[in-house]
Amino acid sequence: MGFYRNLFKKCDNTSRDVKKAVIIVALMALPLVAGKPDQKRDPNAIGGRKVASGVNFYSLEKELALGKQLAEEIRKQARLVEDPIVAEYVNRLGQNLARNSDITFPVTFNLIESEEIGAFTLPGGFIYVNTATLKLSDNESELASVIAHELGHAAARHATRQASTQKLLDLATLPVAIFGGIGGYALRQLGAPLALFHFSRDFETEADFLGLQYLWKAGYDPESSINMFERVESMERRQPGAVSQLFRTHPMTADRIARTQRDIGQILPNRAEYVINTSDYEDIRTRLLDILEVQRAKDATAPQPPTLRRPNEQLDLDERPSFQL
Ligand SMILES: [Zn+2]
Structure with a gap:
């Protein structure tokens, strides 16, 4: 509005007709600005779209260096699934x-052994999915929908953009502040350092929107993302606390489902066929369940089990109890 006010001030000495003409030209120009086609709504243009525009004080180089540093902390403090066959599958799915x-920029994908349903993305495209999330999914397309959402955060550079607008959060100090304070034990339980990835509602909505398109583009059934939202919601209802706080901060499930359903109808061209499942997914799922079972048995017999919580144990963080899925 300031622009128009200034315009009128400058027009003070001009005739009424000129003022009218200015208004008409301004109003005619508005739809041109507002109607500029939104590239993000064209899934056929995926790959060449600039989805990370916005205020960002971090160069991509700086973001990648920071992500690498944080990923190193995760590697030290969380328990990653290192079985080469499972790790290769998750990476292959993610890279596709x-x-x-x-x-x-290059991205990496890892599974974190955690009984909490969740997934998160570090700056610089380091993406983590909790084993509980894989267990909750029923097919490859559903698992892919979670990874695609995280890729949306990474592609749009949400972590550094959010840090750039919230001056309070200085990412450079986070490794010490977050990881130093939590310690390995609690981090393994949480599956993620929470404060880092509490994205705004707008960024979550954008990650849903981009992820849905990536899922479609890769040939998966976009409806799978709705199935996965419903699974998460149902689990949260049945076992409060089973879903990580990160997932709970996502926009309300009913809104997400409605919006996703609308986007599927409005922006995704129909395909004759969609991938829903693969035999690889089924094999990996079975293999992972076996690995987790062996690990659980090992933890139970270890002198001081590092990943089991005793009922009377006090934790520093305000977190809800974990549940066995
Ligand atoms: Zn998210």
Whole structure:
């Protein structure tokens, strides 16, 4: 509005007709600005779209260096699934989605052994999915929908953009502040350092929107993301606390489902066929369940089990109890 006010001030000495003409020209120009086609709504343009525009004080180089540093902390403090066959599968699934995304830098994918349903993304495209999330999914397409959402955060560089607008959060000090304070034990239980990835509602909505398109572009059934939202919601209802706080901060499930359903109808071209499941997914799921079972038995017999919580144990963080899924 300031622009128009100034315009009128300058027009004070001009005739009424000129003022009218200015208003008409301004009003005619508005739809041109507002009607500029939104690239993010064109899934056929995926790959060449600029989805990370916005205020960002972090160069991509700085973001990658920071992500690497944080990923090193995760590697030390969380328990990653290192079985090469499971790790290769998760990476292959992720890289296929990344090839069908707007991401402009290399990304990595890891599974974190955690009984909490969740997934998160570090700056610089380091993506983590909790084993409980894989267990909750029923097919490859549902698992892919979670990874695609995280790729949306990574491609749009939400972590550094959010840090740039919230001056309070200085990412450079986070490794000490977050990881130093939590310690390995609690981090393993949480599956993620929470404060880092509490994205705004707008960024969560955008990650849903981008992720849905990546899922479609990679050939998966976009409806799977709705199935996965419903699974998470149902689990949260049945076992409060089973879903990580990160997932709970996502927009309300009913809104997400309604919006996703609308986007599927409005922006995704129909495909004759969609991938829903693969035999690889089924094999990996079975293999992972076996690995987790062996690990649980090992932890139970270890002198001081590092990942089991005793009922009377006090934790520093305000977190809800974990549940066995
Ligand atoms: Zn998210």
